[in-house]
Amino acid sequence: MPLISIRNITKKYHTFASDWDRFVEAITNGRIRRRHEHWILKGVSLEAEPGESIGIIGYNGAGKSTLLKIVLGVSTPDSGTVAIDGRVAGLLELGVGFHPEFTGRENATISCQLLGLDPAEIPPLVEEIKRFSELEDYFDEPMRTYSTGMQMRLAFSASTAVRPEILVVDEALAVGDAYFQHKSMARIRRFREAGTTLFLVSHDPTAIKNLCDRALILEEGVVIRDGRPDEVLDYYQAMVNRRKKDEEIRQFSNDGVVVTRSGDARMEISAIQILDMDGKPGRVFKTGETARIRQTITCNDPGVRPNVGIMIRDRLGNHIYGTNTHLKKVAIDDRFEVGTRFHVDFDVELRLGAGSYNVSVAVVDDALHSSHLDWIDQAVVFQVMPDGVPDYAGLTPLPARLSYGRGPGIETGTEPVAAGEQLGADRVEAGD
Numbered sequence: 501m502p503l504i505s506i507r508n509i510t511k512k513y514h515t516f517a518s519d520w521d522r523f524v525e526a527i528t529n530g531r532i533r534r535r536h537e538h539w540i541l542k543g544v545s546l547e548a549e550p551g552e553s554i555g556i557i558g559y560n561g562a563g564k565s566t567l568l569k570i571v572l573g574v575s576t577p578d579s580g581t582v583a584i585d586g587r588v589a590g591l592l593e594l595g596v597g598f599h600p601e602f603t604g605r606e607n608a609t610i611s612c613q614l615l616g617l618d619p620a621e622i623p624p625l626v627e628e629i630k631r632f633s634e635l636e637d638y639f640d641e642p643m644r645t646y647s648t649g650m651q652m653r654l655a656f657s658a659s660t661a662v663r664p665e666i667l668v669v670d671e672a673l674a675v676g677d678a679y680f681q682h683k684s685m686a687r688i689r690r691f692r693e694a695g696t697t698l699f700l701v702s703h704d705p706t707a708i709k710n711l712c713d714r715a716l717i718l719e720e721g722v723v724i725r726d727g728r729p730d731e732v733l734d735y736y737q738a739m740v741n742r743r744k745k746d747e748e749i750r751q752f753s754n755d756g757v758v759v760t761r762s763g764d765a766r767m768e769i770s771a772i773q774i775l776d777m778d779g780k781p782g783r784v785f786k787t788g789e790t791a792r793i794r795q796t797i798t799c800n801d802p803g804v805r806p807n808v809g810i811m812i813r814d815r816l817g818n819h820i821y822g823t824n825t826h827l828k829k830v831a832i833d834d835r836f837e838v839g840t841r842f843h844v845d846f847d848v849e850l851r852l853g854a855g856s857y858n859v860s861v862a863v864v865d866d867a868l869h870s871s872h873l874d875w876i877d878q879a880v881v882f883q884v885m886p887d888g889v890p891d892y893a894g895l896t897p898l899p900a901r902l903s904y905g906r907g908p909g910i911e912t913g914t915e916p917v918a919a920g921e922q923l924g925a926d927r928v929e930a931g932d
C-alpha cells in the first residue's frame with residue numbers, strides 16, 4: 501500500500517469583492533450569494549511510496565502550498581480523499597506553530613511535547629535541537645529577537661529532531677545561510693536513506709534535482725507533469741520561457757532519452773550533428789578530444805537576430821558547460837531570407853571524465869533572451885571514454901601538477917596546523 505494516497509482532491513477558497521458583499525451574504529444567511537469562488541486544486545491525484553522524494557514546482561498561485569497543507573493535515577480538501585500512513589512533519593510558513601514571546605528552548609520543548617514523546621525523552625532532544633540549530637545563547641532568548649535565518653534554523657531543527665515518515669518542506673530551505681542549507685540538506689538526505697518520504701516545494705530547480713527522484717508541475721490546480729526531475733524541469737523551463745501561454749511544448753522519447761522542444765519557430769533548428777575533427781559523425785569521444793557540435797538553422801522570420809547556444813549536461817542533469825554566440829561575441833548579423841539555412845559550430849574540447857553526457861541546443865531572440873525561437877533539451881547524447889588509465893578521480897581532469905620535496909614545505913605567511921587540531925573543527929559534527 502502506498503504511504504500517501506491522494507485521490508481527486510479539490511480545494512476552493514472564496515473572496516468577496518467588498519465588505520458590503522460579505523455583509524449582504526452574512527445577513528441573508530447565505531440566501532443571497534455574493535462570494536466569488538476560486539478553485540485552487542481541481543482534482544489532484546497522487547501516490548507516494550516510502551522513501552520517495554517528490555519535488556513540486558509551478559508558478560506563483562498554482563496551488564503548491566495548498567497541496568502541502570493538505571498533506572500536512574492543516575487544511576482539508578473540499579472533495580476527494582487523502583490517506584496517509586505515517587507521521588508527517590512539516591516546514592511551511594516560517595514560525596507557524598511557534599510563539600514569538602517564548603524562547604527557542606520553550607518553543608522546542610512544546611514542539612517535542614506535541615510529538616507525544618515520553619517526558620524523559622524530551623530534555624535530551626531539546627539539547628539536540630539547540631546543538632543542531634547552533635543558536636547558542638539565543639536559544640534562551642524570546643523568538644521575537646531572532647532574525648529570519650535564526651527562526652528557520654530553529655524551525656528546521658525542531659521539526660526534524662525525530663525522523664518523520666513524511667517530511668513536507670515549502671521553500672524554507674532557501675532561508676538561512678549557505679552553511680545551514682548544506683547542513684539541512686544533509687539531514688534530509690539521511691532521512692531519505694532511512695526511508696522518509698519527502699515533499700519539497702521549491703522554485704529552485706537545483707534543489708529539486710539534488711534532493712528529489714520525482715518531480716511534478718502544478719499549474720492552475722492541476723498536475724500537468726509527473727516524472728523524472730530532469731525531464732519535468734526541462735518542461736517547466738520551456739513553460740517559463742514561452743512567449744504565449746498556448747505555445748506548444750513537445751516532449752518525446754528518442755533513444756531512451758526524453759527530449760523537450762519548445763519555441764515559436766521563427767528560427768528552427770533543422771539538424772544537430774556531433775562531429776569529430778575530421779568531420780565524421782561520432783558519439784564516442786576520448787577525454788580531451790575535441791567535438792564539433794553543429795546546428796543547422798532555418799530562418800522563418802527575417803526580422804530576428806538569433807543567439808545560438810549549447811549546454812552540455814551529465815546524466816544527472818548537472819550543467820557542465822554552456823555558451824552561446826552572444827557570450828562568445830560572435831554576432832550573427834546577416835539578414836536571412838525566409839527559408840535560408842545557416843549553421844553554427846561549437847568546437848568543444850571535452851575535458852570530461854568518462855560517462856554519458858547530453859547536449860541541449862537553442863536559438864533565442866538576441867534582443868530578448870528569454871524568448872525561445874527553438875530550444876531542444878537533451879537533443880543528442882554522447883559518451884566520453886578515458887584516454888588510457890585515468891590518473892584522477894572525479895568529474896573532470898583539471899590540469900594539475902604534483903611535486904614532492906623534503907622538509908616541512910611551510911611557506912611564508914602559512915600557519916602550521918598543530919598536532920591533533922582539525923581544520924574547521926567548529927563545523928564538524930558527529931552524525932551530521
Ligand SMILES: Nc1ncnc2c1ncn2[C@@H]1O[C@H](COP(=O)(O)OP(=O)(O)OP(=O)(O)O)[C@@H](O)[C@H]1O
Pocket residue numbers: 513514540558559560561562563564565566567
Ligand atoms: N486562505 C486563503 N483564502 C483565500 N485564498 C487563498 C488562501 N490561501 C491561498 N489562497 C489562494 O490560493 C491560490 C494558491 O495559493 P498557494 O499558496 O497554494 O499557491 P502556491 O503555488 O504555493 O504559490 P507560491 O509559489 O506563490 O507560494 C492563490 O491564488 C492564493 O491567493
